[in-house]
Amino acid sequence: MTKSGPQHDLSGRCRVCNAQISAFMSFGRMPIANGFLNEEEIANEYFFELAPAFCEQCSMFQLITQPQPEKMFHGQYAFYSSSSRYMQMHFEAFANKVITEILAGGSDPFVVELGSNDGIMLRHFHPRGIRHLGVEPSVNVAEVARSRGIQTTSAFFNRKLTEEIVGEYGRADVILAANVMCHIPDLPGVAAGAQHLLASNGILIFEEPYLGDMIGKTSYDQIYDEHVFIFSATSIARAFAPYDLELVDVAPQITHGGSMRYTLARKGSRQATARVAKQLAQERAQGLDDAKTYLGFRQNCENSRARLMQMLNDLNEQGKRVVGYGATSKSTTVTNYCGITPQLVEFISDTTPIKQGKLSPGAHIPVRPYGEFIRAYPDYALLFAWNHAAEIREKEQAFVAAGGQWIVYVPDVRVIS
């Protein structure tokens, strides 16, 4: 068994169809992706084995085991969507599309959003007087949304909650979610809730990191504790079919390094666009429904790791300074799977105050304020926030002008300036 094979027999049941599944690889012992910590917390740092599986019966890509939610979303967890300007613009466009195209002509429509966070999306519905309800399990984050006038309930979305919502507000014309569905282990529970909540001609529309991009680009850093699933059109169509919800449209998005927006409706209520059949055919051609594809992905991950470590070790021997750029959740998978140490990457620059002064999960690379990066530019910056490469390279022209170079690892390990 190679180093990337599961350390022990990692098998279980598919969360969607209950078929027997087994991990096709392991990324090894992994901490909580967002578990930035202090020196004195190292002794009690929590680890689990990060191992993905592909269900041959329903094509769902999923983690074989996931840490308990309280390990992932502890007191300090506070990710406010609105802190990213780029994401603000993206959600404004998403909201406007829903408002103009879908709600046009409807009388007194009602919109429900799952994982509505601090209201980054619903704040565009609120000023137009559109009836809305955000469902946000995180109490602190929901409070921020409510303080902005956005109707929000702190709860988990499931069949029982939807009965309460229907009783109080009636059925929903639109159910929205963004980067939320892939976090919810009980996907069948969400589907059952959506089936109950949706008006007869309503739509369920959500966007999530896309499996086809991840496999195509070997962007294995999409795989971490919070992402219990990585979806494809194939797996989404199959997961919702038992609840009489049909995939009627798909639209690729560039967010998060490649996402897909899925639109579902009650069976027979809407005509599916030609894009759906095209996407399903493309996924068959890419082999997303074939177990062999995932063995190829595993090999690509191992190759990517070997090339990145070769490069970092070479630079270290040459006495070059390498600094990480962006202490992202995704970077935790990369640093721990590859074995990147503070000897190889001096620190990780990040603009998020709560992470500064802490150590990265597992690898224990110091996280320092952005000012440290510009104060004395390193020779190389390892771009952990690769999904924002265009925005970042635009911003950091002075780094390159000073002779700095970027190391990227998606889709290939290479140096760019």
Ligand SMILES: [Zn+2]
């Ligand atoms: Zn399955």
